[in-house]
Amino acid sequence: MMAIKLIRVNKSDVTTLKNLSRQTFIETFASDNTAENMQYYLDKSFNEEKLTEEINNPNSAFYFAMLDNQPIGHLKLNFGPAQTELKENNGVEVERIYVLKDFQGQKVGQLLFDKAIQIARDRNAEYIWLGVWEKNLKAIAFYTKNGFVQFGAHAFLVGDDEQIDIMMKLVLTPVISPS
Numbered sequence: 001m002m003a004i005k006l007i008r009v010n011k012s013d014v015t016t017l018k019n020l021s022r023q024t025f026i027e028t029f030a031s032d033n034t035a036e037n038m039q040y041y042l043d044k045s046f047n048e049e050k051l052t053e054e055i056n057n058p059n060s061a062f063y064f065a066m067l068d069n070q071p072i073g074h075l076k077l078n079f080g081p082a083q084t085e086l087k088e089n090n091g092v093e094v095e096r097i098y099v100l101k102d103f104q105g106q107k108v109g110q111l112l113f114d115k116a117i118q119i120a121r122d123r124n125a126e127y128i129w130l131g132v133w134e135k136n137l138k139a140i141a142f143y144t145k146n147g148f149v150q151f152g153a154h155a156f157l158v159g160d161d162e163q164i165d166i167m168m169k170l171v172l173t174p175v176i177s178p179s
């Protein structure tokens with residue numbers, strides 16, 4: 001088992017975050033999208049100015065999964081008004097959860113996901129939700145295994161290609177501590 005540490009990303013990490021975001025997005029989606037649409041999305045979403053704004057947003061939180069000194073995965077959570085939809089105070093959005101291809105299937109995603117649950121519980125949230133591309137069967141299997149169920153769908157643009165995101169939700173049941 002690898003010794004992975006989760007650390008909060010701060011604004012001095014923006015270049016590392018940009019590079020990791022780009023690499024994981026390319027590894028996940030390049031084979032299903034045109035080079036032009038990929039480039040457009042990468043430039044629009046993963047530039048230092050936009051990522052710095054997101055890191056500085058008090059209603060978002062980024063984490064790296066670190067193996068020794070190397071970031072191999074990342075998580076982005078949104079709370080309240082920073083959520084891309086719903087925007088309810090009793091919900092938390094997992095906007096991004098990505099592990100480098102070489103390190104997938106070794107519980108790094110699970111570690112990041114468990115962090116999301118812990119943070120949502122600490123904030124007394126009642127549910128966690130996310131959007132996932134309908135063709136991303138691997139991620140859908142991961143979320144289903146973690147108890148998420150579909151509650152809707154919405155259109156999502158990658159460049160000029162309109163794709164369908166499935167919206168999934170996990171209702172957090174209260175943890176009953178023994179008295």
Ligand SMILES: CC(C)(COP(=O)(O)OP(=O)(O)OC[C@H]1O[C@@H](n2cnc3c(N)ncnc32)[C@H](O)[C@@H]1OP(=O)(O)O)[C@@H](O)C(=O)NCCC(=O)NCCS
Nearest residue numbers: 028097098099104105106107108109110132138139141142
């Ligand atoms: C989805 C992702 C975050 C999962 O992280 P991971 O580190 O590969 O997954 P883990 O090793 O933590 O797996 C945890 C559990 O999820 C399930 N799981 C993970 N990958 C799976 C797959 N491809 N098929 C079925 N189940 C899977 C497994 O049941 C696993 O538990 P098990 O090992 O006890 O069977 C990772 O594969 C990833 O980054 N994918 C590319 C990016 C992406 O699609 N992100 C989501 C965008 S919405």
